[in-house]
Amino acid sequence: MTLIKLEGLTKRFGGLTAVSDVDFEIEKGKITAIIGPNGAGKSTFFNLISGFHRPTSGSIMFEGKDITKTPAHIGARLGIARTFQTTHLFERSSVIDNVIVGHRLRTKSKLYDAIFRTRREKREEQMAYEKAMTALEFVGLADLATMQVATISQEAKKRVAIALALATDPKVILLDEPAAGINPEETDGLAELMKKIVQNGITVCTIEHKMQMIMELADQILVLNHGAKIAEGTPEEIKTNPTVIEAYLGG
Ligand code: ADP
Numbered sequence: 001m002t003l004i005k006l007e008g009l010t011k012r013f014g015g016l017t018a019v020s021d022v023d024f025e026i027e028k029g030k031i032t033a034i035i036g037p038n039g040a041g042k043s044t045f046f047n048l049i050s051g052f053h054r055p056t057s058g059s060i061m062f063e064g065k066d067i068t069k070t071p072a073h074i075g076a077r078l079g080i081a082r083t084f085q086t087t088h089l090f091e092r093s094s095v096i097d098n099v100i101v102g103h104r105l106r107t108k109s110k111l112y113d114a115i116f117r118t119r120r121e122k123r124e125e126q127m128a129y130e131k132a133m134t135a136l137e138f139v140g141l142a143d144l145a146t147m148q149v150a151t152i153s154q155e156a157k158k159r160v161a162i163a164l165a166l167a168t169d170p171k172v173i174l175l176d177e178p179a180a181g182i183n184p185e186e187t188d189g190l191a192e193l194m195k196k197i198v199q200n201g202i203t204v205c206t207i208e209h210k211m212q213m214i215m216e217l218a219d220q221i222l223v224l225n226h227g228a229k230i231a232e233g234t235p236e237e238i239k240t241n242p243t244v245i246e247a248y249l250g251g
C-alpha cells in the first residue's frame, strides 16, 4: 500500500533544479532508502515531503490526501516526522527535555480554552514526559534520560534525534543520513533500530551513503542524481542496474 505518492516533484532554487520531476511512491510499512551522490537532492526531497520547502511544481499525496502545500508543523501533526542531517539538539539541556520539546511540536493546540488551561497543561506535561520516556526506552537511551546532551556520544545524539521524532507518534519517519559519522558497530545497531521501528508499524525512509547497510536493510531504493530519479527498485535490482553502476556505484 502506498503511504506517500509523489508526482512530478520539482524544486528549483533560482536557476538550480535541486529536485527534478520525480515520480515515486513510498510504501507503507516498508524501509525505503534514498541514495545518490552529494548534491543529488536527497535532503531537499525530504524538505519537500516534510513541508519545510514548498515544491516549485508537482504534488505530494499522503494517505490519499493532497499535502503539497501543507507546512511542516501541520505535516508533523499528520504523522510525518524527520531527523536532520546535522542534529539540532539543545546541548545544554537534558536528553529527556530535548525529546519533550519534540512531542510539544505536535500536540500543541492553537485553539485552547483559557479556563481549562492549567489543568490541561499539567495533563499535557505528564503525557509529554511519558511519551518522551517511552521513545527513549525504545531507542535504548532510558538510562541517559537525565544526562546533559553535550556529554553523550555522537551515536547517542543520533538516537536522541530519532527518539524526538518517534515521540510525535509518526506514521512515517524520514531519517537524513542517520549513520553518518558513526562506527560500523554502531551502524549495525542503527540498522537494528530501523527494523524495530518498522516492526512497530512506522514506515521508514532513510537517506544513506553506507551502501552495504542499505542493500541489507532496504525494501525499496530510490536513486537520485542531479535531482532526477535515475532508478528505483529492490536492492537486487539497484545493484545490477547499469545506469546506477555508471552514475553512482562507479562500476
Ligand atoms: P543532498 O542531500 O543529496 O546532498 P541537497 O538536497 O542538500 O543534496 O542539495 C541539492 C542541491 O540543491 C545542491 O546543489 C544544493 O546546493 C542546493 N540547495 C539545497 N538547499 C538549498 C537552498 N535552501 N537554497 C539554495 N540551494 C539549495
Ligand code: MG
Pocket (backbone or CB within 6 Å): 042, 043, 044, 085
Ligand atoms: Mg543531504
